[in-house]
Amino acid sequence: MKNIVVLISGRGSNFKAVYETSAKEKWAEIWGIRIVGVISNRPDAAGLEFAQSVGIPTAVVDHKKYEDRESFERDLVKQIEAFRGDLVVLAGFMRVLTPYFVRQYPGRILNIHPALLPSFPGLHTHERALEAGVRIHGVTVHFVSDVLDGGEIIGQAAVPVLAGDTPDKLAERVLKKEHILYPRAIRLVACQKVRLEEGTVKMDLESSEQLAIF
Numbered sequence: 001m002k003n004i005v006v007l008i009s010g011r012g013s014n015f016k017a018v019y020e021t022s023a024k025e026k027w028a029e030i031w032g033i034r035i036v037g038v039i040s041n042r043p044d045a046a047g048l049e050f051a052q053s054v055g056i057p058t059a060v061v062d063h064k065k066y067e068d069r070e071s072f073e074r075d076l077v078k079q080i081e082a083f084r085g086d087l088v089v090l091a092g093f094m095r096v097l098t099p100y101f102v103r104q105y106p107g108r109i110l111n112i113h114p115a116l117l118p119s120f121p122g123l124h125t126h127e128r129a130l131e132a133g134v135r136i137h138g139v140t141v142h143f144v145s146d147v148l149d150g151g152e153i154i155g156q157a158a159v160p161v162l163a164g165d166t167p168d169k170l171a172e173r174v175l176k177k178e179h180i181l182y183p184r185a186i187r188l189v190a191c192q193k194v195r196l197e198e199g200t201v202k203m204d205l206e207s208s209e210q211l212a213i214f
């Protein structure tokens with residue numbers, strides 16, 4: 001699982017964090033792990049420009065050009081194959097994937113979700129955390145399953161919810177942790193130190209210590 005394809009829909013700051021960590025930690029030289037392509041479902045995603053600026057191949061599979069989800073996803077799969085991707089990393093990819101897509105990559109699709117799952121699946125997580133009055137919030141990286149934001153959890157990072165927080169302030173605090181957690185989780189999965197076996201996450205003590213961030 002060394003050839004990573006990143007799927008984005010917008011800004012791409014998580015993609016950038018993964019790329020920069022991979023360069024700094026020399027993933028390609030040490031483990032043979034490479035980001036082989038970035039795909040966006042939106043032609044105007046800012047993350048595409050960053051990818052191009054560092055020489056990573058990009059593609060757009062524009063969901064608006066398809067009549068249904070499955071035909072969109074068939075082309076997505078074709079593009080991932082064209083990049084020879086074997087680990088699919090969702091980084092702010094805002095399309096719900098069907099069981100058809102999920103089946104193509106068993107245990108090989110990761111997502112980052114800006115909340116401590118199983119709390120607050122879905123959208124507007126920071127607003128909902130503030131409304132609920134939780135004092136600890138955060139981010140989760142998980143394997144993607146058929147259930148939206150419901151796959152097995154790989155790692156989590158927590159942040160405090162502070163007096164005077166707005167959704168934007170909280171989002172910013174969480175995002176800093178996303179940029180630490182996601183590269184770490186991706187590397188451990190790519191090296192198969194963390195794996196999905198018969199529906200359950202397997203990892204050693206050292207990996208689990210790296211994937212619980214306070």
Ligand code: GAR
Nearest residue numbers: 010011012013014091092112113114
């Ligand atoms: C991130 O906060 C990510 O956790 C969230 O979108 C943002 C994308 O930012 N993902 C989801 O909400 C997935 N449902 P980025 O484009 O700068 O990485």
